[in-house]
Amino acid sequence: MNFPHPSSSVETVSRRIGAGSRCLLKLTGHVCLTAALLITGCARAPMERAWISMATFASVSASGDDASRIDKAASIVTAEFRRLERLWSNYDARSEVSILNGKSGSEVPVSPETRDLLLKSRSFGEATGGTFDPTVGPLVDLWGIGKKETFAIPSDEQIGEALKRCGWANIRVSGEDDTASLTAEGMAFDSGGIAKGLAVDIAYDKLMKEGYQNVMINLGGNMRCSGSGRKGKAWNIGVRNPFDGGKIVGILAVTDGRAVATSGNYERFVEKDGKRYAHVIDPTTGRPVQGMAGVTVISPTAVEADALSTALFVAGVKKGAELLALFPKSKAIFIEDSEPLVLKMSAGMDDCFTLTDDVAVEVLGP
Numbered sequence: 001m002n003f004p005h006p007s008s009s010v011e012t013v014s015r016r017i018g019a020g021s022r023c024l025l026k027l028t029g030h031v032c033l034t035a036a037l038l039i040t041g042c043a044r045a046p047m048e049r050a051w052i053s054m055a056t057f058a059s060v061s062a063s064g065d066d067a068s069r070i071d072k073a074a075s076i077v078t079a080e081f082r083r084l085e086r087l088w089s090n091y092d093a094r095s096e097v098s099i100l101n102g103k104s105g106s107e108v109p110v111s112p113e114t115r116d117l118l119l120k121s122r123s124f125g126e127a128t129g130g131t132f133d134p135t136v137g138p139l140v141d142l143w144g145i146g147k148k149e150t151f152a153i154p155s156d157e158q159i160g161e162a163l164k165r166c167g168w169a170n171i172r173v174s175g176e177d178d179t180a181s182l183t184a185e186g187m188a189f190d191s192g193g194i195a196k197g198l199a200v201d202i203a204y205d206k207l208m209k210e211g212y213q214n215v216m217i218n219l220g221g222n223m224r225c226s227g228s229g230r231k232g233k234a235w236n237i238g239v240r241n242p243f244d245g246g247k248i249v250g251i252l253a254v255t256d257g258r259a260v261a262t263s264g265n266y267e268r269f270v271e272k273d274g275k276r277y278a279h280v281i282d283p284t285t286g287r288p289v290q291g292m293a294g295v296t297v298i299s300p301t302a303v304e305a306d307a308l309s310t311a312l313f314v315a316g317v318k319k320g321a322e323l324l325a326l327f328p329k330s331k332a333i334f335i336e337d338s339e340p341l342v343l344k345m346s347a348g349m350d351d352c353f354t355l356t357d358d359v360a361v362e363v364l365g366p
């Protein structure tokens with residue numbers, strides 16, 4: 001995660017970073033004008049507040065009675081994101097994650113939130129067979145992900161050396177004294193594949209405690225929705241066409257506290273000699289994932305959607321479909337990095353997903 005940015009108005013944010021910051025476009029209000037007219041086409045669109053948090057686009061939308069309390073919701077969510085970024089940022093030397101990394105090999109005290117982040121990271125590492133592995137920090141550094149100007153293709157020796165310092169099983173969390181450690185020296189925990197999802201869940205729980213019923217939170221494409229967006233209907237979230245950022249391939253109808261996240265190769269990547277390198281690392285090879293354009297996941301929680309979208313991006317369609325069977329409440333849409341676009345999706349996805357573009361669809365096994 002990145003440095004905090006000052007809050008901005010919806011208009012400023014929309015102009016600066018475009019209609020959506022990930023594969024997902026929200027089709028609720030003024031964020032995605034064309035699509036909003038297309039889908040909602042209604043004067044009583046939900047209210048939205050948007051700003052920049054964790055170096056990405058953040059927003060809260062509210063409808064029905066909650067719309068009149070949107071400013072309070074936005075201030076609760078903004079404060080939560082800020083608080084969690086201070087704990088989890090990889091770019092702030094004072095964050096608990098940076099301190100943990102700086103003292104790898106030793107125990108350090110951690111807050112309950114960081115403890116939860118680390119425990120969930122371990123458990124997703126284990127459950128995904130290590131395709132989700134936030135200890136890829138040494139490889140993220142080596143490949144210069146997030147630091148375009150220093151990008152150079154590392155040698156096999158460098159990759160091999162960095163791989164020795166990775167491994168989710170080396171995250172230790174003490175049950176007794178609220179300490180944690182990365183057991184091997186030179187390890188580095190990278191919060192980028194899970195922290196935004198967990199932050200959305202924590203902020204979502206706060207809003208639920210405050211009695212909000214019809215709200216949607218978005219942090220860089222990690223979204224969680226309760227109640228309805230308009231006229232008692234689910235929140236509409238557009239899934240972007242990875243080969244044409246201006247288009248969507250379909251709409252997810254999301255409600256009941258469910259969450260959506262996307263991992264893609266088309267917004268955050270580095271290029272060298274005409275070749276694109278995704279910002280997601282395959283922890284088996286130590287190299288950026290090849291072959292996937294985007295994976296969108298719908299799950300019961302934002303942390304599951306976030307971790308799983310990264311894991312499935314690494315696993316690819318075939319292994320990803322097997323992995324998904326271990327998460328029966330989550331479903332996914334896979335788009336491989338080859339044209340013409342074929343949308344491969346979990347069986348049962350048609351409950352909540354409507355195609356809007358004329359693309360080929362393949363339903364994955366049960």
Ligand code: ADP
Nearest residue numbers: 131132133134136190192193263279280281310
């Ligand atoms: P985004 O952060 O763009 O929404 P993801 O949720 O897929 O996308 O997270 C990608 C980030 O996670 C990378 O930028 C990096 O910080 C970290 N990461 C890279 N590879 C992995 C991996 N295999 N497992 C867990 N985290 C990863």
Ligand code: MG
Nearest residue numbers: 193306307310
């Ligand atoms: Mg993720």
